[in-house]
Amino acid sequence: MTEILQLKNVVKFYQLADGERFEALRSISASFEAGELVSIVGESGSGKSTLMNLIGGLDSDFSGEILYRGENIHDYSPKQLADYHKKSIGFIFQNFNLIPHLNLIDNVALAMTLSNVDKATRDQKAKELLTKVGLKDHVYKKPDQISGGQKQRVAIARALINDPDVIIADEPTGALDAQTTDTVLDLIKDIAQSGKLVLMVTHSDRVASHCTRILRIDDGRLISDEQLGTLNVEKEVKKETAKPKNMSLLNAVRLAFLNMKAKLGRNALVAFGTSIGIMAVVLMLALGRGVTTYIKDTMNSYANPNVTEVHRQSMVPDQKQQKDLSSGDPAELSKIQQNNMAALTGKGTDNDFTAKDLKKLSAIKGVDKVEKGYSTLSLGTNSVTYKKQNATIMTLQTMSSNITKSSIVDGKAPKKGEILLDKGTADLLDEDLVGKKVNVTLTLGDKKVEETFTVSGTYEQQGSNFSTAIMSYSELNRLFTANGLQLKPNVVYLYTKNKDNTEKIKDKVKELGFSGSMQETMTAMFTQMLDVVSYVLAAIAAVSLVVSAIMILVVLNISVVERTKEIGVLKALGARRRDIRRIFVSEAFLIGLSSGLLGVAVTFVLQLLVNRFTIATFEVPVVSLTLSYALIGIGLSIVISMIAGFLPADRASKLDPVEALRKE
Numbered sequence: 073m074t075e076i077l078q079l080k081n082v083v084k085f086y087q088l089a090d091g092e093r094f095e096a097l098r099s100i101s102a103s104f105e106a107g108e109l110v111s112i113v114g115e116s117g118s119g120k121s122t123l124m125n126l127i128g129g130l131d132s133d134f135s136g137e138i139l140y141r142g143e144n145i146h147d148y149s150p151k152q153l154a155d156y157h158k159k160s161i162g163f164i165f166q167n168f169n170l171i172p173h174l175n176l177i178d179n180v181a182l183a184m185t186l187s188n189v190d191k192a193t194r195d196q197k198a199k200e201l202l203t204k205v206g207l208k209d210h211v212y213k214k215p216d217q218i219s220g221g222q223k224q225r226v227a228i229a230r231a232l233i234n235d236p237d238v239i240i241a242d243e244p245t246g247a248l249d250a251q252t253t254d255t256v257l258d259l260i261k262d263i264a265q266s267g268k269l270v271l272m273v274t275h276s277d278r279v280a281s282h283c284t285r286i287l288r289i290d291d292g293r294l295i296s297d298e299q300l301g302t303l304n305v306e307k308e309v310k311k312e313t314a315k316p317k318n319m320s321l322l323n324a325v326r327l328a329f330l331n332m333k334a335k336l337g338r339n340a341l342v343a344f345g346t347s348i349g350i351m352a353v354v355l356m357l358a359l360g361r362g363v364t365t366y367i368k369d370t371m372n373s374y375a376n377p378n379v380t381e382v383h384r385q386s387m388v389p390d391q392k393q394q395k396d397l398s399s400g401d402p403a404e405l406s407k408i409q410q411n412n413m414a415a416l417t418g419k420g421t422d423n424d425f426t427a428k429d430l431k432k433l434s435a436i437k438g439v440d441k442v443e444k445g446y447s448t449l450s451l452g453t454n455s456v457t458y459k460k461q462n463a464t465i466m467t468l469q470t471m472s473s474n475i476t477k478s479s480i481v482d483g484k485a486p487k488k489g490e491i492l493l494d495k496g497t498a499d500l501l502d503e504d505l506v507g508k509k510v511n512v513t514l515t516l517g518d519k520k521v522e523e524t525f526t527v528s529g530t531y532e533q534q535g536s537n538f539s540t541a542i543m544s545y546s547e548l549n550r551l552f553t554a555n556g557l558q559l560k561p562n563v564v565y566l567y568t569k570n571k572d573n574t575e576k577i578k579d580k581v582k583e584l585g586f587s588g589s590m591q592e593t594m595t596a597m598f599t600q601m602l603d604v605v606s607y608v609l610a611a612i613a614a615v616s617l618v619v620s621a622i623m624i625l626v627v628l629n630i631s632v633v634e635r636t637k638e639i640g641v642l643k644a645l646g647a648r649r650r651d652i653r654r655i656f657v658s659e660a661f662l663i664g665l666s667s668g669l670l671g672v673a674v675t676f677v678l679q680l681l682v683n684r685f686t687i688a689t690f691e692v693p694v695v696s697l698t699l700s701y702a703l704i705g706i707g708l709s710i711v712i713s714m715i716a717g718f719l720p721a722d723r724a725s726k727l728d729p730v731e732a733l734r735k736e
């Protein structure tokens with residue numbers, strides 16, 4: 073027979089809290105061969121479990137030698153120790169210690185999973201062993217669906233999966249009735265007979281009497297070593313030399329997934345909570361993109377990119393004015409309102425450009441032409457009449473490069489004696505008004521002027537729905553002069569040949585204290601509002617991401633506590649620290665992945681709803697979710713979860729297997 077295990081003067085001290093040491097094992101020496109069925113008996117507290125933990129490599133803090141096939145396991149590196157657990161030792165515990173969320177096959181195959189054996193092979197081997205222990209018809213059950221005796225048979229199958237030399241059974245029949253004990257004992261006997269060394273702790277003399285040898289321990293000492301007989305060993309154990317592999321990441325993720333599935337409700341809640349922050353992030357990005365695209369498109373379609381529209385003062389309250397408005401000083405308030413009205417209606421001298429202004433503007437670099445213009449808003453005083461059909465004109469303005477040829481849908485730009493009308497107003501008067509003479513009534517200054525003009529063409533409205541009449545600046549000037557009035561420009565168009573200059577020109581205009589077109593000012597306000605929305609979303613995102621991280625940390629910590637025993641089992645089966653860490657980090661990864669996916673999905677649904685609403689109201693979609701934003705959201709979610717999961721995972725990996733297994 074081959075000598076497998078040798079104990080030489082094994083001494084174990086437990087360090088007590090007050091600096092004292094307790095000697096649990098006192099110089100134990102013994103040697104064991106393959107095919108032995110050894111029972112270890114002794115009073116409670118005599119040191120049996122301590123000895124099993126040392127032999128099983130769960131506790132390396134001892135003096136003396138434990139030689140496994142001639143190698144002192146005390147000198148093993150963590151990796152060698154893990155391999156020792158995987159290949160050489162099989163544990164059977166009193167309380168079975170099956171993993172509740174894994175089915176019987178997965179429980180039995182666990183040591184193979186940790187050794188990265190492929191699923192088909194390990195499932196086949198697990199089924200074989202389960203058949204051998206009489207559980208063929210139960211392989212897909214979970215541990216809580218079978219009886220105690222059946223559980224212990226599963227545990228026996230689990231201990232055998234990697235074909236170890238040594239089986240350590242700590243009171244394997246302790247929790248079983250007499251009849252079930254016999255079945256389990258027969259199985260254990262078969263194991264020894266197949267050429268393995270079985271070390272079995274027991275309190276029962278009856279159980280001990282089935283063994284080939286009895287070691288008695290009392291107060292940490294080996295007091296007797298009695299040989300009862302020998303077994304008819306079938307074969308000599310032949311060890312493969314191939315080293316077991318490490319568990320793959322995929323298997324860690326699978327184990328994590330199976331555990332998460334078992335706690336679906338809790339994990340779904342956590343994922344849902346985390347997804348809120350992710351949704352806020354993705355929505356912020358998508359909204360920002362959607363609105364920016366909309367603004368750009370709008371600006372590009374409304375304005376001639378070569379032209380910068382300039383006003384002396386803003387036609388909508390700027391930031392400072394808004395502040396004054398909200399400050400509530402009535403005098404200040406009404407001054408601002410007056411100014412705004414004057415700017416809109418083209419009245420008052422504050423809005424007229426002086427020769428000095430024009431000079432300043434024409435000096436801006438890149439400006440090739442300065443066009444004077446005039447724009448006035450009236451409510452009901454200006455009108456166009458054709459064949460007794462009358463239309464009110466709200467805006468009267470002068471022709472500029474800002475109205476491009478492409479926006480004139482019919483006819484051409486107005487020359488002397490001509491007027492250009494917006495298409496809506498023209499169609500109202502006659503379907504084919506171009507070239508027809510219309511009667512125009514205008515209030516200029518305080519004079520009412522009536523004249524006949526030919527409609528030169530119609531144009532597509534740009535950014536406003538006001539009915540508009542456009543004539544050339546010189547034509548309007550003629551009208552003013554004829555009525556004893558003086559026309560002064562209240563809007564100026566700066567034309568550049570190269571549209572790349574436009575941005576710089578716009579900036580310079582503002583720097584000089586002038587203001588841009590109404591659309592630009594509105595856009596700026598809109599962008600400001602969008603910024604506020606973005607800040608709010610960003611704040612929600614930041615807060616909820618922190619909350620999510622804490623939530624994941626807490627949940628995984630609870631999971632570590634709940635699964636302490638399972639972690640002990642995994643370690644006894646050969647899981648390295650790294651493997652345990654991987655399983656828990658994988659759980660965090662899965663939570664992150666699911667909350668990321670959920671967050672993106674919710675954003676997608678929100679996008680559909682919000683865009684449906686904005687398309688119906690403003691004819692534009694405002695949320696624009698792209699693949700890269702979705703990926704950013706999912707990535708962020710995973711990273712945060714994994715960071716939050718690292719601490720609990722590390723804690724789990726550092727658990728002491730002996731303590732973990734002792735936990736009730």
Ligand SMILES: Nc1ncnc2c1ncn2[C@@H]1O[C@H](COP(=O)(O)OP(=O)(O)OP(=O)(O)O)[C@@H](O)[C@H]1O
Nearest residue numbers: 086087094096114115116117118119120121122123
């Ligand atoms: N972590 C520990 N710290 C201090 N003392 C310990 C520790 N673990 C065990 N002991 C002590 O070591 C002695 C041996 O304990 P052990 O668990 O090995 O006994 P046992 O023979 O297996 O008992 P039982 O049959 O009740 O399981 C006991 O006196 C116990 O109190």
